[in-house]
Amino acid sequence: MKTDIQSVEGKVERFVVAGVAQRAGCVLLLRRKKEDFMGGIYELPSGKVEEGESLFEALRREVNEETGLHVAEIGREVGRFKYRSQTGRLTEQRTYRVTLCDGPVLLTEHDKAKWVCPVELNDIRMSEETREVIKNALCDD
Template identity: 35%
Template sequence: MDVRVVVAGAVIDRGRLLAARRSAPPELAGRWELPGGKVEPGESPEDALVRELREELGVEAEPLERIPGEWPLKPGLVLRVWTARLVSGEPRPLEDHDALRWLAPEETNQVDWLPQDRPAVGVATRMLGAGESRAGA
């Protein structure tokens, strides 16, 4: 069976992580996720992430590094996550989301993340914390 990849961006800006609240489909509405979407045939995961963040949030972003691991969403579909930085634009919930929040490392547990996003959020949160300690050194 072919596995289709869904990419998500742990978008980091000024020491904060971007969370997006789902508005659809109904079974996911109200839960929070890292924004992204399906990789199209012939598209690289990084290109898909740039396209999805443009479509969903109206921003230009640059994928930085892949967070190790992948998480099953449903049969034949896996989630892979990259850290990303904003290049231009201010994120807005344009597609499939009704709210966005910037979360400092100590705030990432304040939203109801989708279960498959939690491991990557944990890694991104640790990276945020490490980045702040390095910046302060």
């Protein structure tokens, strides 16, 4: 069953999905390459939803493409926010808790992966929206 990705405003041009993955109480973050849009910031494994793809299909694909890891389980939505992409398109990111299969992180699009403990979150360079969805995901624990 496909997940409904219609925006209530009807203005969103692109949807992005992200996953909050935890190991030993820490969250997986990926650092954007310096030459990329918003280079040098940390973000969650994420990416855009392709045409004909459900949110969950996109989430599984993007996490695997960016980390080499497979998503074992997708949990509850922990937040959503809108932003303008590099091309100016209004984009909505929807973020879910995810459980990953064991294995090493293999980077393809980022220059660093880091498991960040909650006490370190305020010291990491990331968007405030990302910081908030991570904190929301961790409030269940």
